[in-house]
Amino acid sequence: MLEEVETLLASPTFVVDACRHVVHRENAVVSLATRPILFSLVRRLAEAWPADVSRSLLIADAFRTKHADESHRARLRVEIGRLRAMLQPMADVSATDRGFALAPHRASDVVVLAPPVEERHAAVLALLADGESWSSSALSMALSASPRTVQRALESLAAAGKVQSFGRGPARRWMTPPVPDFPSILLLPGPLPSD
Structure with missing residues (x-):
């Protein structure tokens, strides 16, 4: 709930906000919105x-590689140094035998606020979640994305069985599949006749 999030952000809890890509602690805020590698590192540590996180896992997350070499390990040290400098008022990032660990200053807890749906086309799914049918052009306008980008997302989601379409050409509409054993339209009785 929004009220719970507001209370959490005002508390001394160390909060990594994966919706806005910022780190909070009480009134201090550090934005990592333009630093995706640093945000990936702090989120994994949080x-x-x-506990600590191994260097190989941090490298795989931050640099999107499965096979780390010495250049990746050197780059990880540089990025951890940058992260330490940015988080210095709120937390330390300490080296351990196998990797790194987050050590917040005066925070009793660490929390990660994650979006309700975390996947590649979460924004498209969020718009379709209300049960209404959407045209790809309406989705494109709502998301401020190109029509081709939205079409690729819809095709990918359709292949995974997460959305379905009906109609053809300009009349084509997209929606999430109905829940099994649940009526798609709730039938309510009409108004009773009055005397």
């Missing part, structure tokens, strides 16, 4: 807190 999810593991109070």
